[in-house]
Amino acid sequence: MTLEPRFAELRREALAALHPPPKLRLSDWIEANVYLPSSLAAQPGRMRLWPPQREIADAIGDDSIEQVVLYKSARVGATQLMVAALGHFVQNDPSPVLAVLPVDSDCRHFVTSIVEPTFSESPALRAALSADATGRDTMMTRHFPGGSLSIVSARSPRNLRARTARVIYGDELDAWENTAEGDPLEMAIRRSMTYPNAKLVLASTPIDADTSRIVRAYEATDQRVYTLPCPGCGEFVPVEWKDIRWEPEQPETAHWRTPCCETIVQDRQKAALVDSGRWTPTAEGVTGRRGYRLTSLTSTLPAAAWPRLAAEFLQAKRSPATLKPWLATALGEPWRGEGDDLDGVSFPALQRPFSAEDVPSEVLVVTAGCDVQADRVETTLVGWTREGDMRVLGHVVTWGSPTENETWIEVDDLLRRQFRHPAGSVLTVDATIIDSGNWADAVYAFCRPRAARRVLPGKGVPGFGRPGVAFSQTRKVRLALLGVDGLKLGLHQRLAHGETILFSNQLGGDYFDQLRAERLVTRYTRGRPTRAWEVISGRRNEALDTLTYATAARQLLSLDLDRREGELASVTGKTESPRVIRSKWLDG
Known part of the structure; x- marks a missing residue:
């Protein structure tokens, strides 16, 4: 390289350093x-x-x-x-x-x-x-x-x-x-x-x-x-x-x-x-x-x-x-704490004259949620409208140990029940989630042959960021993993605002006391706020749990509600009497 080109190159580098692009x-x-x-x-x-x-x-x-x-x-x-x-x-x-x-x-x-x-x-x-x-x-x-x-x-x-x-x-x-x-x-x-x-x-x-x-x-x-x-x-x-x-x-x-x-x-x-x-x-x-x-x-x-x-x-x-x-x-607005507890909710104002025997005309879907205790299985039946509003039709307690077949026979009869609809036809339970809890073997055995009827065992998982329902496979049964924190918060918010959830007038005061059994509290761990549900001392919460499971069960369904409405309106024709064939032996 000659001196002149090299000098020109150095000059360009120096100018670039003084005046970078x-x-x-x-x-x-x-x-x-x-x-x-x-x-x-x-x-x-x-x-x-x-x-x-x-x-x-x-x-x-x-x-x-x-x-x-x-x-x-x-x-x-x-x-x-x-x-x-x-x-x-x-x-x-x-x-x-x-x-x-x-x-x-x-x-x-x-x-x-x-x-x-x-x-x-x-x-x-x-x-x-x-x-x-x-x-x-x-x-x-x-x-x-x-x-x-x-x-x-x-x-x-x-x-x-x-x-x-x-x-x-x-x-x-x-x-x-x-x-x-x-x-x-x-x-x-x-x-x-x-x-x-x-x-x-x-x-x-x-x-x-x-x-x-x-x-x-x-x-x-x-x-x-x-x-x-x-x-x-x-x-x-x-x-x-x-x-x-x-x-x-x-x-x-x-x-x-x-x-x-x-x-x-x-x-x-x-x-x-x-x-x-x-x-x-x-x-x-x-x-x-x-x-x-x-x-x-x-x-x-x-x-x-x-x-x-x-x-x-x-x-x-x-x-x-x-x-x-x-x-x-x-x-981009955060939710600000409404519905943390239900002590201010007037449940009698949310009761209406309907029940499982007298289903409201707006109900198109029925789900159930079951909670299993040592001496009983409690079940809540929920009707759902086209808009996603809830109608709590009833709460049934089946007495008996979850280790006994007779208990599950009664539960199965309840879940097979038909509900006469005002439009003329009948509804059945479309989906059920049963809390496996401490009775996993019995619940899995019951749900396994009924999976086609969308009767699934459920297990609550903590965390407000969890989806309402996710799935896992265990012991040859499909297990519903429930984001119970978020599901309960959604129920509390429904109850604290408006009338998108109504209750049968046959439900008593003890049922509503159980719905009030938990409150949302904020605790600080290492200076960071975390939320958790806390059971209020002296209160039972089975009704809240079963209503939570029935709410989650609705997420198992993807139904054509126009078709369902048409099916309910199309009353079946007159049922023919069973045909009796007389045996010739009787004439002998």
């Missing part, structure tokens, strides 16, 4: 390099961020920001944004990355249905997660030059301990459950403490205000809200549900009335205002920790149109069982 913002990189497959987007192809997402993406890519918190609803594209950000850490900023999700099934879905399809669709990322030369790659661990991507369940403390990472991504924090080793969020954060430039990205829809991890994480940030310019006065204000108005029973008229000057804004104007919106911090003196409150009220997706949200609300508000998930998924 501007760093590409993460939002720009995402829109240039990330492609969404048709399985994840209504409009597949190159990813286009909507305005609120752009600042969030840039905050994730900013090395000076150590923590980004997304306190969000559904329908805001948060998962797609997180996967695109993972692509950035794989290609542009290689690092050990740890993604923590609630349970193992979520991890598998995240890898196979979200990460892999997105990376496969994006040319810049297609070869990024290639097989590791050492053969260490598994479904939940992928290696790439300069780093790795590990996806683990929050329920697996051993897997959390086994990994360190510079970037921690926690998804759906409020569905995480404390383990025997403590709070999985604290364990995950400790995995990054050896890195001076660690990055923590947390995202979740909230569940319950008292124990919400995402609410606590957001409150430790600068608490940004997305504000829109008011067309009337120009002031930037957030869109809140209390300002969405519509004519009575006409959700299609839903609009936004701005809080500053009460200007009426129609949904068709929303997209333009969102384009001009901005993030506004509401907590002063916080640096390095960004918090974003993201709701579907400012989403431009068709599913988040204000009239559609209003129509959903009118359906959801009938019952806390439907209102609670709507608040979380539509507004």
Whole structure:
């Protein structure tokens, strides 16, 4: 190399050091390099961020920001944004990355249905997660030059301990459950403490205000809200549900009335205002920790149109069982403690003149729940309406030891019972769950030959994040694993609000005392709040348990209710008398 070309090269290097090229913002990189497959987007192809997402993406890519918190609803594209950000850490900023999700099934879905399809669709990322030369790659661990991507369940403390990472991504924090080793969020954060430039990205829809991890994480940030310019006065204000108005029973008229000057804004104007919106911090003196409150009220997706949200609300508000998930998924609002106990509920006001002998006309489905004690089996029969409302038809006690066949013969007779419907036909018990508890052998023996009738043994599993019903196989019988904490909370909320659950007027005071037998308490372990059901001293809770099992049994069914209604209305014709053949021997 001659002196002159070498001098020119050194000069270029020196100028580059003095004036480095501007760093590409993460939002720009995402829109240039990330492609969404048709399985994840209504409009597949190159990813286009909507305005609120752009600042969030840039905050994730900013090395000076150590923590980004997304306190969000559904329908805001948060998962797609997180996967695109993972692509950035794989290609542009290689690092050990740890993604923590609630349970193992979520991890598998995240890898196979979200990460892999997105990376496969994006040319810049297609070869990024290639097989590791050492053969260490598994479904939940992928290696790439300069780093790795590990996806683990929050329920697996051993897997959390086994990994360190510079970037921690926690998804759906409020569905995480404390383990025997403590709070999985604290364990995950400790995995990054050896890195001076660690990055923590947390995202979740909230569940319950008292124990919400995402609410606590957001409150430790600068608490940004997305504000829109008011067309009337120009002031930037957030869109809140209390300002969405519509004519009575006409959700299609839903609009936004701005809080500053009460200007009426129609949904068709929303997209333009969102384009001009901005993030506004509401907590002063916080640096390095960004918090974003993201709701579907400012989403431009068709599913988040204000009239559609209003129509959903009118359906959801009938019952806390439907209102609670709507608040979380539509507004990103946590549930605030209603229904913790039932001492204030007037059960006589919820009683009506019906019973198992006189089934209400609106009942289309019947389920049963059984609790097994040393000297009896208690059964609650519940009727269900088209809308999912409950009609508690009766509570039956079958006396006898669960080790005796005669006891189970009586229980089987009860579960085979026919209920005359006012429409003309009859109903039978569509599904039953029997608590196996301390009598597993007897319950399994009873349920095994009756599985075709959806008579299943059940076992309660703790944890408010558990699904109402999951399944396991044991001793050649299908076992229903019941998320009893959440099921009981749903019943308490139904009873504390409205009349979506009504009771037969033949049920007595002792039955309702048993429904009041438990209350929800919040305890603190190592400074972290946890909730648990506590039996009130001196009270029995069999009625609450059987009602819980009958509620879970409804989740075993996927019925065509139009067909069921038609079947009930089609009264069978006159029954023919049995034909008698006279024996010739009698004439002999």
